[in-house]
Amino acid sequence: MSEELLVNVTPQETRVAVVQNGGLQELHIERNRGRGIVANIYKGKVVRVLPGMQAAFVDVGLERTAFLHAADMVPHRTQSPDASEAVTDEPSPVPSRPDITELVSEGQEIVVQVAKDPIGTKGARLTTQLSIPSRYLVLLPGSEHRGISQRIQDVDERDRLLQALDTALKEHPTEAGFIVRTAADSQHSVNFEADLEFLHRSWQQIERKIASARAGELIHADLPLSLRVIRDLARDDVEKIRVDSRETYALMHQFAVDLMPQLADCIEVYPGERPIFDLYSIEDEIHRALNRTVDLKSGGSLVFDQTEAMTTVDVNTGRFVGKRNLEETLFKTNMEAAQAIARQLRLRNIGGIIIVDFIDMEDEDHRRQLMDAFERALARDRTRCHIADMSVLGLVEVTRKRTRESLERGMTETCPHCQGRGTQKTAQTLCYEIFREILREARAFEAKGYLVMASQTVIDMLLDEESTGLADLQEFIGKPIHLQVEPTQNQESYDVVLM
16 A cells, blocks of 8 residues: 655645645644644643542633543543554553642642543543653553553564564663554564654753742643654555655654654655645545535445534435345445545544444444454544444444544534524524514504615515515505615524614
């Protein structure tokens, strides 16, 4: 599988497209005015402790206070800041957690790291279990834990990597815990040494800042997206990393030379006059990813609906009728949908609870094959996913770790006209609302007449299909009703003015 990373840089934002076999698989966007804060380290001040929720609210200098749960203060389970990795080594019993009132108190200063960006109306999610990632390793200050990413499942490889880590630590002793990341698969101890030096320097700088920082100050910010591309997204077998900014190229190339020299030759400046994202029609893909409906090649379709609590995905056969029988049609549509859904979850960065409504199939073997294919498709996701068994109604529950806003929530806003409903009242409905409003005004106030100010569509209906009703209303109230088109009004807005 060929993979390229395309980096588009403007003064306002940086965008990274992960392209596999010519098709867009992931999109990452970082805007200068709204840069994500996941993995940032702050010195915060506890402003409120909630024993009933076993949580505290912490002021870290952001617009909203951040949320710190007791579970994120006790090192019973260590996780990498890289959302793609669950990094516990072996399952271990979870110790009983102390009460939140034993851990923090109001007014206390505390060093915390952001685990989740503020999403919607919720503040950032915090943890006191700090972690500093590099290319192959994650440093865990104040811990003695040694672990391997769960995505590396081969037992012999896990043992070999632990030995390689121990060998590298003998050359660069560091009193901290470490996690070996998925990218370290097949790597040797010599490749860990540069990471250890980088992490050691980074932690020394952080310790110095912690000592002098005041409550509400940022201590350490994660790398910008242009450098995180190299650290987190670029696999060793990536073919090209193309960037359309010479200044950013220089920074990326130097970062690669210092930390992962094997990738330095893959980074190149894109000199073309045609925008880099037009190479693989990425702009068109982004526009399609904001649509509610996704068309499948077979003629079927997917319908995505995001709500506050969950996202639902409905699979439809559409115009695909198959060549043999109904069961074949359903099976082929579902199999194609499984691949498309996994890709869309990555592309749209949909997290949380996802309910997929596959088309119900009677053949048990087809259901098993579909679930196997769906699991394999989700396994390619860098973000941790969990999939439950299919219900008798053909519903599949998926959970996908969410650390930042989805593509839709990051690039769109609620429509001011329909308030997010996605529909609007018909012109006929509004005509009847206007009639009722005029009746209310006529009973409450004395007036010589009434002026209705509304959109062109509503006025046209009042003059045409509802002209009889308008005439009957004028006769009933004994007052003239005048109509005026307001071009700036949306269809649901109108005014009834007393004359």
